[in-house]
Amino acid sequence: MAYRAFDDDTLGFTTRQLHAGYDPAEHHLAKTTPIYQNSAFELGDFDRGIRLFSFAEEGHSYGRYSNPTNDVLEKRLSSLEGGGAAVAMASGMSVIANTFLNLAVGGDEIVAAKTLYGGSLTLLKKILPQYGIKGVFAEDSDDPSSYEAAITDRTKAVFIESLGNPNANIADMERIAEIAHRRNVPLVVDNTFATPYLFKPFDHGADVICYSATKYLGGHGTLIAGVGVEKGGFDWLSGRYPQFEKFFEENREYIAEETLKKHMFSKRLRMTYLCDMGAHMSPTTAFYILQGMETLSLRMERHVQNARKVAGFLASHPAVKSVSYPGLPDSPYFALAEKYFPKGPGAIISFRIKGGLDAAKRVLERVRLFDFMVNVGDAKSLIVHAATSTHFGQPVEVQEAAGVFEDTIRLSVGIEDEQDLIADLDQALRGIAS
Numbered sequence: 389m390a391y392r393a394f395d396d397d398t399l400g401f402t403t404r405q406l407h408a409g410y411d412p413a414e415h416h417l418a419k420t421t422p423i424y425q426n427s428a429f430e431l432g433d434f435d436r437g438i439r440l441f442s443f444a445e446e447g448h449s450y451g452r453y454s455n456p457t458n459d460v461l462e463k464r465l466s467s468l469e470g471g472g473a474a475v476a477m478a479s480g481m482s483v484i485a486n487t488f489l490n491l492a493v494g495g496d497e498i499v500a501a502k503t504l505y506g507g508s509l510t511l512l513k514k515i516l517p518q519y520g521i522k523g524v525f526a527e528d529s530d531d532p533s534s535y536e537a538a539i540t541d542r543t544k545a546v547f548i549e550s551l552g553n554p555n556a557n558i559a560d561m562e563r564i565a566e567i568a569h570r571r572n573v574p575l576v577v578d579n580t581f582a583t584p585y586l587f588k589p590f591d592h593g594a595d596v597i598c599y600s601a602t603k604y605l606g607g608h609g610t611l612i613a614g615v616g617v618e619k620g621g622f623d624w625l626s627g628r629y630p631q632f633e634k635f636f637e638e639n640r641e642y643i644a645e646e647t648l649k650k651h652m653f654s655k656r657l658r659m660t661y662l663c664d665m666g667a668h669m670s671p672t673t674a675f676y677i678l679q680g681m682e683t684l685s686l687r688m689e690r691h692v693q694n695a696r697k698v699a700g701f702l703a704s705h706p707a708v709k710s711v712s713y714p715g716l717p718d719s720p721y722f723a724l725a726e727k728y729f730p731k732g733p734g735a736i737i738s739f740r741i742k743g744g745l746d747a748a749k750r751v752l753e754r755v756r757l758f759d760f761m762v763n764v765g766d767a768k769s770l771i772v773h774a775a776t777s778t779h780f781g782q783p784v785e786v787q788e789a790a791g792v793f794e795d796t797i798r799l800s801v802g803i804e805d806e807q808d809l810i811a812d813l814d815q816a817l818r819g820i821a822s
């Protein structure tokens with residue numbers, strides 16, 4: 389029998405980022421995953437139509453529900469995570485929003501870190517509360533007991549980022565997972581800044597992972613996309629989730645009970661939210677992400693190598709007040725970085741500059757190689773002023789609790805030659821108050 393590299397999970401990460409989840413024999417032996425640019429698929433015979441619409445049979449019926457190109461992406465990312473099932477969606481925010489809707493109903497609560505991506509903060513503070521779902525924030529995002537104190541009988545998820553935005557803060561995930569699990573609550577982790585190459589949340593207690601694939605997974609600034617991944621095996625029938633109990637009762641007639649129980653989060657995410665709220669990922673986007681992911685490990689190694697050099701340069705620069713990068717030995721997160729990120733704690737650096745807002749503005753206007761944009765995770769280096777962009781419009785206390793000050797500048801360090809990046813920052817910082 390031919391060797392099936394696409395479903396050999398004993399292969400290394402870099403091998404799987406090229407092969408996992410795609411069987412060329414199912415696609416005319418095309419070596420690159422084809423783009424299935426289709427709105428809909430023939431249902432075949434009458435009974436097959438019924439099986440597809442009841443999700444009893446794996447297959448494709450309407451493009452909003454699933455697509456063969458997206459399917460490869462879902463399988464590839466699941467393999468890289470060591471997870472069970474994934475759902476591709478239109479953006480990172482749609483994955484996060486639909487994840488919360490899947491887990492919580494009116495009257496429920498989601499416990500979260502205060503240091504989150506701006507969109508996630510807005511969702512939990514402003515949007516979901518209008519529908520009765522309340523974001524409850526741990527008093528101290530770094531302290532696991534703060535999460536414990538925030539959990540009530542209405543809590544339906546604990547949500548954290550593996551590397552926080554914009555300060556790359558690291559939470560002690562294993563302790564937070566243990567606290568959540570003791571109360572039958574799943575741990576949901578936004579792993580966007582880390583990627584599965586640098587950090588695998590499922591190995592440290594996470595139950596669901598949310599990605600903005602817009603960032604490192606795509607890697608080239610060409611798309612907006614997200615993927616939700618489920619580890620599988622969480623007990624959704626513990627009594628805490630009436631909506632999952634109902635879903636189980638409604639579908640056990642069609643879907644094998646074992647499969648249904650094992651991947652109930654992603655099944656319900658797809659069948660209820662993707663299908664009927666419509667945040668579907670274009671197959672062309674899935675194709676670009678698959679292309680990007682072929683070099684994920686190589687890019688991440690270089691991103692981290694450059695970030696370490698840039699962080700070291702900034703830390704010794706007289707115009708810089710402080711640098712947040714967990715790879716620096718004096719970072720409060722250094723010990724956690726050593727524990728959880730042996731390959732390096734990502735490539736997002738934020739720093740505060742001497743001279744306040746005026747100095748920050750000067751740096752942003754003077755850089756030449758770093759591009760002034762709100763994105764992160766591009767192969768190219770990017771720079772942004774968080775207070776007036778990603779965290780714009782939030783009250784100063786909220787911004788400061790998230791580590792965003794008027795003199796904070798965030799870098800997403802790319803894969804260029806390190807000496808060019810340092811030379812660019814050097815010229816941009818020259819003459820700033822020291």
Ligand SMILES: *Cc1c(COP(=O)(O)O)cnc(C)c1O
Nearest residue numbers: 479480481505578580600602613
């Ligand atoms: C960008 C980002 C998101 C949102 O993703 P989109 O693809 O822009 O919707 C969520 N979380 C983190 C950490 C991000 O960086």
